[in-house]
Amino acid sequence: MWVAESTAPGDPQFNVVLHERLAGEVDADRLQEALEGALRAHDAFSLRFDEHEGTPCQWVAAADGEEAADPWVTYVDLSGEADPAAACAAWREDSLTRPFTLRRSRLFTAAILRESASVVHVHLNAHHLIADAWALNRVSLDLWERYSALTGRAARVAAGRQVASLVEAEAAYRGSAAFEEDRAFFRETLAGVQPALFTRATVAPVGGQRRARHTFTVDAGLVRRIRDAGGSPFAYLAATFAAYFSRVHRTEELVLGVPFRNRHTDAELDTVGQLANNLPLRVPVGPETTLPGLAAAVRRGTDALRGHERLSLGDVLRDLPAAGAGSRRLFDITLSYLRHPRPAPLPGTALASVVLAPVHHQDALAVMVHAFEDDAELRVDLDYAVDVFDEDHPVTAVAGHLLRLLAAGLAEPDRPAVTLPVLDEAEHKELTRLWQGPDTPYAHDRTVHSLITEQAARTPGRTAVIAADGTPSLTYAELDARSNQVAHALRRRGVGAGDRVAVLMDRSPLLIVALLGVLKSGGAYVPVDPGYPAERIAFLLQDSRAKAVLADDAGRAGDLPVPVLATAELLTGPDGPVAEQAGPRDLAYVIYTSGSTGRPKGVMVEHHSVVNRLAWMQNAYPVGEHDVLLQKTPISFDVSVWELFWWAIEGAGLALLPVGGQRDPRGILRTIAEQRVTTLHFVPSMLGPFLDLLEDDPELRAEASSLRRVFCSGEALPAARVEQFNRVFAGRGADAPRLVNLYGPTEATVDVSFYDCPTGEGPVRRVPIGRPIGNTRLYVLDAHGGLQPAGVPGELCIGGVGVARGYLERPELTAEKFTEDPFVPGGRLYRTGDLARWLADGTLEYLGRIDGQVCLL
Ligand code: AMP
Numbered sequence: 001m002w003v004a005e006s007t008a009p010g011d012p013q014f015n016v017v018l019h020e021r022l023a024g025e026v027d028a029d030r031l032q033e034a035l036e037g038a039l040r041a042h043d044a045f046s047l048r049f050d051e052h053e054g055t056p057c058q059w060v061a062a063a064d065g066e067e068a069a070d071p072w073v074t075y076v077d078l079s080g081e082a083d084p085a086a087a088c089a090a091w092r093e094d095s096l097t098r099p100f101t102l103r104r105s106r107l108f109t110a111a112i113l114r115e116s117a118s119v120v121h122v123h124l125n126a127h128h129l130i131a132d133a134w135a136l137n138r139v140s141l142d143l144w145e146r147y148s149a150l151t152g153r154a155a156r157v158a159a160g161r162q163v164a165s166l167v168e169a170e171a172a173y174r175g176s177a178a179f180e181e182d183r184a185f186f187r188e189t190l191a192g193v194q195p196a197l198f199t200r201a202t203v204a205p206v207g208g209q210r211r212a213r214h215t216f217t218v219d220a221g222l223v224r225r226i227r228d229a230g231g232s233p234f235a236y237l238a239a240t241f242a243a244y245f246s247r248v249h250r251t252e253e254l255v256l257g258v259p260f261r262n263r264h265t266d267a268e269l270d271t272v273g274q275l276a277n278n279l280p281l282r283v284p285v286g287p288e289t290t291l292p293g294l295a296a297a298v299r300r301g302t303d304a305l306r307g308h309e310r311l312s313l314g315d316v317l318r319d320l321p322a323a324g325a326g327s328r329r330l331f332d333i334t335l336s337y338l339r340h341p342r343p344a345p346l347p348g349t350a351l352a353s354v355v356l357a358p359v360h361h362q363d364a365l366a367v368m369v370h371a372f373e374d375d376a377e378l379r380v381d382l383d384y385a386v387d388v389f390d391e392d393h394p395v396t397a398v399a400g401h402l403l404r405l406l407a408a409g410l411a412e413p414d415r416p417a418v419t420l421p422v423l424d425e426a427e428h429k430e431l432t433r434l435w436q437g438p439d440t441p442y443a444h445d446r447t448v449h450s451l452i453t454e455q456a457a458r459t460p461g462r463t464a465v466i467a468a469d470g471t472p473s474l475t476y477a478e479l480d481a482r483s484n485q486v487a488h489a490l491r492r493r494g495v496g497a498g499d500r501v502a503v504l505m506d507r508s509p510l511l512i513v514a515l516l517g518v519l520k521s522g523g524a525y526v527p528v529d530p531g532y533p534a535e536r537i538a539f540l541l542q543d544s545r546a547k548a549v550l551a552d553d554a555g556r557a558g559d560l561p562v563p564v565l566a567t568a569e570l571l572t573g574p575d576g577p578v579a580e581q582a583g584p585r586d587l588a589y590v591i592y593t594s595g596s597t598g599r600p601k602g603v604m605v606e607h608h609s610v611v612n613r614l615a616w617m618q619n620a621y622p623v624g625e626h627d628v629l630l631q632k633t634p635i636s637f638d639v640s641v642w643e644l645f646w647w648a649i650e651g652a653g654l655a656l657l658p659v660g661g662q663r664d665p666r667g668i669l670r671t672i673a674e675q676r677v678t679t680l681h682f683v684p685s686m687l688g689p690f691l692d693l694l695e696d697d698p699e700l701r702a703e704a705s706s707l708r709r710v711f712c713s714g715e716a717l718p719a720a721r722v723e724q725f726n727r728v729f730a731g732r733g734a735d736a737p738r739l740v741n742l743y744g745p746t747e748a749t750v751d752v753s754f755y756d757c758p759t760g761e762g763p764v765r766r767v768p769i770g771r772p773i774g775n776t777r778l779y780v781l782d783a784h785g786g787l788q789p790a791g792v793p794g795e796l797c798i799g800g801v802g803v804a805r806g807y808l809e810r811p812e813l814t815a816e817k818f819t820e821d822p823f824v825p826g827g828r829l830y831r832t833g834d835l836a837r838w839l840a841d842g843t844l845e846y847l848g849r850i851d852g853q854v855c856l857l
């Protein structure tokens with residue numbers, strides 16, 4: 001505590017408060033006298049602290065010192081206030097948040113508050129260095145004994161024990177075998193622990209409040225059912241929190257901080273001082289464990305800890321295997337169970353007493369369960385960090401989830417706790433509404449190339465493809481005729497629906513012809529980057545069982561295991577229409593993704609999925625005759641799919657970036673300016689250098705004046721990048737290009753969600769990945785396939801028409817990643833392995849890869 005205080009001085013987080021309200025006939029003068037006597041009887045209240053050459057030290061201030069003469073207890077009369085009860089409450093809150101000066105000063109304040117003729121309050125606020133909750137209760141007992149004695153009701157007042165004896169006992173303990181045994185116990189108990197902690201906001205709110213409290217009640221009926229089940233309320237509540245938060249963190253264990261009284265001998269029980277200890281309780285939450293099973297584990301765990309409760313948490317943390325002392329943490333949720341079986345101390349009066357234990361900023365959640373009588377309801381105070389439980393994951397919802405989980409676990413004691421329901425009907429309905437993308441009509445019975453053929457017939461003379469470097473452009477008619485030639489040539493070689501044809505070519509008008517030609521032949525194209533190493537090229541050709549390879553000069557260099565067709569040489573035969581060879585359910589392409597482990601896998605995507613994806617984009621961000629898209633993404637990435645085909649269905653034009661140009665911001669800008677590009681894509685890491693260029697040299701901004709829409713995808717789009725985008729294009733006002741964040745895996749056809757980035761000058765806090773696109777469903781699931789509540793991270797799973805057929809020739813992997821859609825009979829689901837959550841504004845936030853989660857210890 002000394003160290004925490006010295007790093008953040010002037011913080012009230014270690015205040016411990018006893019506050020008692022007494023209604024009835026009370027003699028306030030005597031009460032003040034009794035309280036003063038009770039305080040002076042314990043030397044804890046005379047303790048002083050300081051630092052001497054870097055070492056903290058403590059001593060007991062002389063009883064006859066100057067300062068000791070100052071009044072120890074003040075009397076405050078609030079009965080004349082407009083609302084005396086409220087004034088007393090405000091006074092209490094104010095005291096709670098007033099920090100102590102740690103060095104050389106008194107570490108408590110005490111007061112008697114008068115609310116009215118018949119109501120007074122006793123208030124004692126002490127720094128946790130000198131007292132714990134037990135100690136304050138001990139003072140309270142002492143106070144009422146003294147008061148009784150002073151008012152002639154009872155007699156004997158026991159003398160308080162002194163802190164010095166505790167110091168000696170602690171020194172003896174640290175030299176004993178018991179100390180070593182306790183250390184060994186914790187080393188063993190904590191072996192392999194990987195505590196799941198909340199990510200905290202790095203910046204404290206300026207002047208804003210950091211914590212807040214929410215209270216809910218566990219009604220008497222539930223408490224009775226806990227007892228009937230043979231359990232204790234503490235064990236069941238700890239089990240409930242463990243089950244819920246292990247679900248929130250997607251872990252198979254939750255570590256709770258549990259307070260221990262740590263007082264055994266009469267001397268310890270009787271001494272006012274700080275002995276309380278907070279210890280890590282590991283609660284394993286296995287996939288089969290029931291709530292009663294968890295409660296039993298909690299009971300066993302706490303019993304075991306109680307035998308070793310003397311070892312302070314500081315010592316426990318120091319002994320943890322990992323390095324980096326000081327930052328080590330085992331838990332950020334603490335759970336205390338406080339019983340208040342306090343009869344009124346005096347006949348004819350009513351006492352209401354609370355001890356407000358300290359809550360530390362580091363704790364995301366400090367839970368205080370208050371029990372007043374054995375079978376009555378429980379009051380649960382959730383003291384929470386507002387940066388963790390915010391509008392996205394509201395504490396009120398958490399309280400509801402906990403109660404439902406507890407009730408369900410009691411009603412179904414044999415059901416695994418991880419599957420117990422937590423959502424209420426309204427929450428479930430809201431998730432159902434959010435996950436469903438718009439039900440938009442699209443040409444579900446068509447193929448990509450047939451839509452392009454139609455467009456070519458409508459605008460044969462319009463410029464279609466504009467080459468990078470002086471190569472002649474292609475009109476729609478030329479594109480159509482040449483791709484027909486390629487298709488006929490492939491048909492002659494036996495290519496038909498479902499056959500794979502590799503395309504091993506650099507970016508050029510010929511590439512566009514080749515890709516369209518493959519589709520028209522009925523085949524599915526397999527993009528292969530000519531820049532790949534020879535082994536990788538050979539692997540892709542073999543793994544895809546390509547029937548042929550279409551190559552340009554760049555692609556023909558190597559020795560290939562598959563027949564190679566030089567595309568340019570195919571452009572000689574008949575160029576008339578090709579009869580439709582493929583249907584909407586045939587493959588359009590097979591794109592390989594590397595995946596985190598193992599060999600690359602070919603994702604099989606069907607025509608109707610692509611048609612839907614392009615129709616959604618046209619619906620949301622329409623392009624037409626006056627638009628020019630930029631083809632800059634290598635075709636081995638599926639982002640290229642919309643660059644390659646969208647414009648052609650809608651009658652726009654396509655400008656080709658020079659080969660390799662996607663890494664050159666200057667070159668990109670030049671092409672934008674020369675071809676009047678309106679629409680293009682950036683991965684966020686390339687958007688940065690592009691914007692830097694425009695920001696550093698405002699003169700260059702005119703070269704980007706044709707831009708209308710910029711799409712980002714592939715990796716997280718940083719908020720700072722969006723702010724930079726808005727700065728760079730601020731001069732264009734309402735005419736500024738739009739920035740859109742798209743998200744999606746190859747396995748669900750390019751993108752499945754979209755987010756229109758905010759415009760204007762304001763700061764951007766974060767950039768969500770948005771909402772589902774048309775005919776797409778996005779679920780956030782827990783580790784067991786259940787719906788994760790809003791605000792809680794889970795695996796993002798995708799349903800709907802974009803879900804790919806699977807991985808080529810990889811049935812096991814396909815079965816693992818493509819599963820049944822639990823919410824749509826007959827539907828299929830792709831499990832992305834990405835972590836995401838729903839935000840309060842109804843958009844999704846991307847949080848990284850599930851397997852990339854960092855262990856915080
Ligand atoms: P790919 O299959 O190559 O398209 O990669 C898909 C993966 O890239 C996703 O599963 C995400 O992990 C990541 N990703 C794609 N788009 C975004 C985005 N807008 N924000 C964050 N990550 C993204």
Ligand code: MG
Pocket residue numbers: 638639713714743744745746750751
């Ligand atoms: Mg993608």
